[in-house]
Amino acid sequence: xxxxxxxxxxxKGALDMAYPPLILASTAxxxxxxxxxxxxxxxxxxxxxxxxxxxxSPIGNxxxxxxxxxxxxxxxxxxxxxxxxxxxxxxxxxxxVASLEELRSLCQEAExxxxxxxxxxxxxxxxxxxxxxxxxxxGAATFMKFAxxxxxxxxx
Amino acid sequence: xxxxxxxDASGLACPLPxxxxxxxxxxxxxxxxxKVVATDPGSVCDMAAFAExxxxxxxxxxxxxxxxxxxxxxx
Numbered sequence: 001x002x003x004x005x006x007x008x009x010x011x012k013g014a015l016d017m018a019y020p021p022l023i024l025a026s027t028a029x030x031x032x033x034x035x036x037x038x039x040x041x042x043x044x045x046x047x048x049x050x051x052x053x054x055x056x057s058p059i060g061n062x063x064x065x066x067x068x069x070x071x072x073x074x075x076x077x078x079x080x081x082x083x084x085x086x087x088x089x090x091x092x093x094x095x096x097v098a099s100l101e102e103l104r105s106l107c108q109e110a111e112x113x114x115x116x117x118x119x120x121x122x123x124x125x126x127x128x129x130x131x132x133x134x135x136x137x138x139g140a141a142t143f144m145k146f147a148x149x150x151x152x153x154x155x156x
Numbered sequence: 157x158x159x160x161x162x163x164d165a166s167g168l169a170c171p172l173p174x175x176x177x178x179x180x181x182x183x184x185x186x187x188x189x190x191k192v193v194a195t196d197p198g199s200v201c202d203m204a205a206f207a208e209x210x211x212x213x214x215x216x217x218x219x220x221x222x223x224x225x226x227x228x229x230x231x
Contacts, residue, residue, distance in 0.1 A: 027171040030178035031209045096169040096196070106175050 004028075005150040007143065008037045012156065013045030015056040015088060015100075021156050022046070022103035028152075029110030037107075038143040040117035043156075044124065047116055047131045051100050055085040108134055115142060157216055157227050159191040160184065166195045166223065173199045174206050177228070181212060184230045189215065192226040199224055 006028045010021040021043070025035045039047050045054055058064050058075040064084070074080070092099075098106075108114070114135040121128075121137065128137075136142075147153050163180040165173040173194045181190055192203065200217060203226045207214035211231040218225050 023171050026175045030171070030175045031206060096167045096172070098169070098172050103171075110175075110178075 004031075004033045004152070005146070006033050006035045006152040006154070007147040007150045008035070008153075009143070009155045010037050010039045010043035010046060011041045013042030013054060015054050015085060017156065018046050018054055018100055019103070021154075022100065022107060024154070025112045026103055026106045026110060029107060029112050033151075035107075035110075036113040036115060036143075036146050038115045038117060038138075040120050044116060044120055044126060044131075046100065046104065047114060047135055049130065049132055051104075054100060055081050056088050057081045058084045104132075108132075157191075158189065159227060160188040162191040162193070164193050165199070166193055168194070169196055170198050170202065174202050177203070177206065178210075181228065181230050186230055188230050190228045190230065192228065193220075194224045194226070195222075197224070199226075203228075 006024070008021045008025060010018075012018070021037055025037055028035045045051075056064070058066065058070065058080060059072070067087075075084075089099075114132075115138050116131060116135055118137045118139055161180065161184060163177060165176060168176065173192070173196050177190070177192050180192070184190060192199075194203075196202075203217060203224075204214055206212070207228060213229040213231070215227040215229055216225070
């Protein structure tokens with residue numbers, strides 16, 4: 001039986017939105033699937049060598065559980081995003097949730113193919129040296145070639 | 157049940173029990189049995205789905221002292 005295939009377009013760079021592509025990709029790879037992730041716009045953040053800047057914001061995020069009810073006017077104060085991010089990361093660690101770095105390495109070990117969108121790399125003035133090794137650079141046609149053969153194709 | 161190797165996934169959350177079970181199986185030969193212990197309640201359904209899709213047989217799935225215990229036979 002031929003291996004199943006999954007293609008994901010990762011477009012978001014916030015902490016909560018960084019997880020789904022990496023969780024699904026690492027899991028599918030563990031199931032023997034062939035997987036590619038196309039990182040575009042803010043999704044490019046997930047390919048940076050240093051992931052410490054990936055954050056979660058309480059602003060415009062009413063579903064985010066807070067230890068105490070917090071008016072929006074408080075969540076816009078300087079430092080609130082950093083505080084929310086460090087609280088979320090601490091909670092994730094306590095609950096045994098993998099770090100983004102760990103999930104990303106597990107994907108790479110399992111030969112998930114990472115493709116950086118060349119157009120947005122140029123748009124945001126990224127340099128290849130900002131990104132981890134072992135990734136490819138391409139455009140929509142590159143993605144469609146693989147996406148057209150997949151069993152599962154997701155836009156995240 | 158007899159097993160050849162044990163992997164303790166206690167404390168790990170999705171998708172680590174599955175992804176690391178796959179890694180634990182990697183250096184085993186066909187027919188060998190891997191015991192996996194997990195605390196993630198989601199792993200009960202996940203391990204069955206993993207076995208079904210990878211062809212590794214799930215010989216047993218049970219609960220022991222509040223933990224989930226699986227025996228997988230490498231395909």
